[in-house]
Amino acid sequence: MTVISTQFDTESEQFHLDSQAMLDALEPLQTLSAQVLAAGGDKSVERHRARGKLLARERVDLLLDEDAPFLELSCYAGAHDSSEQPGGRLITGIGPIQGVECMVIANQSTVKGGSLNPDAVAKQLRALDIAERNRLPVVTIIESGGADLPQQADIFVPGGRTFRELTRLTAAGIPTISLVFGSSTAGGAYMPGMSQYTVLVKQAASVYLGGPPLVKMAINEDIDDESLGGAEMHARVSGLADYLAEDERDALRLGRQIVADLQWTKAGPGPTLPADPPAYDPEELLACAAADAKRSVEVREILARVLDGSRFNEFKPLYGTQLVTGWGSIAGFPVGILANNGILFSDEANKGAHFIQLANARNIPLVFVQNITGFMVGSAAERGGIIKDGAKLINAVSNSAVPHLTLMIGASYGAGNYAMSGRAYDPRFVFSWPNHRIAVMGGPQLGGVMSIIRRSAADRAGVPYSDTEDARVRRETEEMIDSQSGAIYATGRIWDDGVIDPRDTRAVLGLALSATHSAPVRGTDHFATFRL
The missing domain is CATH 3.90.226.10 (2-enoyl-CoA Hydratase; Chain A, domain 1)
Structure with missing residues (x-):
């Protein structure tokens, strides 16, 4: 094959202007990245650690092979909404576990208790779609308060598809594994319920369709979390838990062992050509x-x-x-x-x-x-x-x-x-x-098209057309397109x-x-x- 020749003049003023423009464009992403990594802020993180728990990213790191690359996906979900912390309250991405490339999904319980908002639902569905189309085993690290109830109208219908997609993955022969580190309640209880393999952490995981308050209201039964849906109950009585982990690190060890036992191999061809680096920097x-x-x-x-x-x-x-x-x-x-x-x-x-x-x-x-x-x-x-x-x-x-x-x-x-x-x-x-x-088209183009349409409509109606008003509307249109594109x-x-x-x-x-x-x-x- 021919090696592409370059026409770049790396000493030119244009080269440096273009480089600086891209560095400037990267700055907002660095701000967003810091917000994502803050994982809910110092107080939430300290409270989580005080309970002896690992952070979501620490769990992912320990689950993956040591020093392995992790292709994080949709990491700025929700960034268009200033009222939400970017990240979609989830971590999703692809990385190797015991040498097997897997889709990893992890609730960030330090962000609003890991409750699912519309961004989280969309992000999780995208991750499951990628897993299905690329035949990737799915490992979900669960600790979530379930649906963010004030936003239930935007969650309930699309959120139900999450469970459907889990079962479709299993039906397609793609393994699904749930590691439950904390709360997995209401609809969220179906995440481990519809996975092929489940690991629950002793004295930490709680899985039930309705918590103690709801049980009290529904059937007037007084019961505590552990008796109702604790890890040991599910391991010894209900059978929901396939493995009972002593602690979080043990759960991650068990998750890695489950993946190793799958004996999973790729169905596509491996790399067949030299993977030498490009000739240019x-x-x-x-x-x-x-x-x-x-x-x-x-x-x-x-x-x-x-x-x-x-x-x-x-x-x-x-x-x-x-x-x-x-x-x-x-x-x-x-x-x-x-x-x-x-x-x-x-x-x-x-x-x-x-x-x-x-x-x-x-x-x-x-x-x-x-x-x-x-x-x-x-x-x-x-x-x-x-x-x-x-x-x-x-x-x-x-x-x-x-x-x-x-x-x-x-x-x-x-x-x-x-x-x-x-x-x-x-x-x-x-x-x-x-x-x-x-966008459908650039802001100036869209503003100009709309201006021509408005002017023509005014001419047909025989009414005066204000150039001042037209300029204002064109400016607002361009600003709107710029902000949304x-x-x-x-x-x-x-x-x-x-x-x-x-x-x-x-x-x-x-x-x-x-x-x-x-x-x-x-x-x-x-x-x-x-x-x-």
Whole structure:
């Protein structure tokens, strides 16, 4: 394969301006990270430790193999809501346990008692979806007060799907393991109840559908926590507990032993190509997005700093040049690349659809690198068939069966988001850079379109149109779109699986690709009818 050559001038003023702009974009994430790691604040942490309990992250660390990488997911869930601590009151991510890549879900009981709000429900469902599609065993560390009752109207219906997904995982032959460290009440009691393996911590775990106060109100029975749903009762009487742990560390040891006993092996192929590092410094990825969003960037510069050995065998390099396609590898896993170098025309759409079919024929995962303002508009594009050609690309993306990984490095607007395997098209993973913007269209464009529509409506009605009022509404529209299209807003709503430091791109994609290969990697030759 050809090694990508770089055109970067690392001494140029533009290089330093772009690097600094990305560092500035990373600063809000550092603030959010500190809030997530605070885990509810000093008082909550001290109270938790005073009970002799480990923090959620300490439990995860002890569960995972020593010094193992952990691909944390949706870690800024809820960040769009200033009334909530970011993180969704849960930790979710993928890491090895006894050498087996597992999905780990851990309640953060130091944050509102680990009670589940809408963000927590959405985050947990996303984790279970990733586990099912990538055939990852699920280990859940439970200590939760159940649903956050003041928000029950937004939790009850979607929250019920959590239990459904657990049983679907088991039915699909994917192991589910619950380690109960504290409260698991009401609907939350079904988490261990619907898992294949359960471990309860002695004198700490309590699992019941209704606690002592509810039992008193419902049937006038006086009973304490331990007698009603304690670990020993469930181990000796009800049979809910498969293993009775002496303490938290013993529970984590038992969880690791259960995973080891699964004898779980990957169903997909392992890495087959050399996983040597890129030829260029990954620090230079900081300058691979333009400080001014209106300035185009060369996507091959990103590929040169992410692909193994910076090797890339480009496909159709002289045709549809604003969509870069070709073959390479990341962490030794062969991949097909579709990367935007500009707006999509008919040639780019046809090229992309063709390439997706080839990747499916070869059973090779696809990595989409999004920096797209959409498809071309105008009379020439419409007469040239942009709708039917764009539909071919969206058809190919929709019906492709190989794993898709999507990396958003800049704009993601309109149908361009769909054509490049946005979240609505079920890629296995979606990651974003902090400069990422996502919306139907950019703020100035949307404000201008709405202005034209309002002015036309006023002309038809024969009423005066105020330019001053129009300017005010356009400004407010642009501000609204700006506030709702940024990377933090999007990741807070779990529209991606995480905003990442550009310098971590290769490591993150490598871990995600490894996870996808826990499941079989098979393409398809079945696509919807292409309009030719």
